[in-house]
Amino acid sequence: MVGSRLEEILDQLRSGGGRITTARRAVVSALLEAHGHVNAEDLAATVQALHPDVHQSTIYRILDDLERLGVVDHAHLGHGPAVYHLTDQEHHHLVCERCGAVVEVPDQTLAPLSRRLKDEYGFSLRPRHFAMAGLCRSCRA
Amino acid sequence: MVGSRLEEILDQLRSGGGRITTARRAVVSALLEAHGHVNAEDLAATVQALHPDVHQSTIYRILDDLERLGVVDHAHLGHGPAVYHLTDQEHHHLVCERCGAVVEVPDQTLAPLSRRLKDEYGFSLRPRHFAMAGLCRSCRA
DNA sequence: TTAGCTGCAAAAGGTTTGCAAATTA
DNA sequence: TAATTTGCAAACCTTTTGCAGCTAA
Secondary structure, three states, X not given: OHHHHHHHHHHHHHHOOOOOXXXXXXXHHHXXXXXXXXXXXXXXXXXXXXXXXXXXXXXXXXXXXXHHHOOEEEEEXXXXXXXXXXXXXXXXXXXXXXXXXXEEEOHHHHHHXXXXXXXXXXXXXXXXXXXXXXXXXXXXX | OHHHHHHHHHHHHHHOOOOOOHHHHHHHHHHHHHOOOEEHHHHHHHHHHHOOOOOHHHHXXXXXXXXXXXXXXXXXXXXXXXXXXXXXXXXXXXXXXXXXXXXXXXXXXXHHHHHHHHHHHOOEEOOOOEOXXXXXXXXXX
8 A cells, every 4th residue: 555655654754853844745655656767857747746846956855865764766777867766666677778678677686696796706786776788679689 | 009909999980981080099099098997087188188179078079989880888887977998898897886996897797697688588788888886895884 | 943844046067069160081 | 172070168967055935843
């Protein structure tokens, strides 16, 4: 149920010392609606449909706050703007360099690589933050 | 020998219908000197040390041309500017989200993942284009 | 009441573009 | 000479910031 997830997140904000404002409620709702990756502009459009005077800069600030709380993460899926999503909707992104299609892959697909990088380089992969580029099925000639 | 590699690349430019100019020669030299990833600004600094009036926009245009020729590739290693490198200096990048350290890993480390993504998703990974984020040995607490 | 948010406007950072002048082949 | 490149300035796009006013607690 989405409503309770909303309240859960707002509670996290509250207990992190934050205040519940219209803008914050709206941004979290929009993220929940988005069901995946959204960029700040689309998020703004969704929020502003109901609350026209929520400024884009406020949205960036809220996303920042949520990210600091660990509720939201963002990824760079190509040359355009970053995309944001709730951390419980996590998945890895494969982005087609030609057509821009985004393929989502589950955690366990990256797990072996992740283990190897840790063993060989002491590096803890956090593979959600950046997308992996390539060519999708239909674009690779 | 670097000089011949330079001529090789200039030949590629020529046979691609391009002209050899001071700016182009200087950018390719700077790329050869760089021995790895450089961002446009650093590249500009190197070029401008000898040719002060080569403009930054010219450098972007040349990098674009070289990329179209397949001689150069770029990657996004974090939130900052893109970094460029010659395609024969290819390697994958692991970037520490905390301290910015860049670890280079060889192709074959990514090969199993690459194979799997192709099998399961029909996706051809081109993993050089985007860096993989995480925490380096000294930063993971 | 008062710390914390927000709107606004302006700036920042990286990159791209239009155009006229310079240069290469 | 003709077509490409270049320098410059200005625009662009995404994101950040300073500040004064507003609002949740």
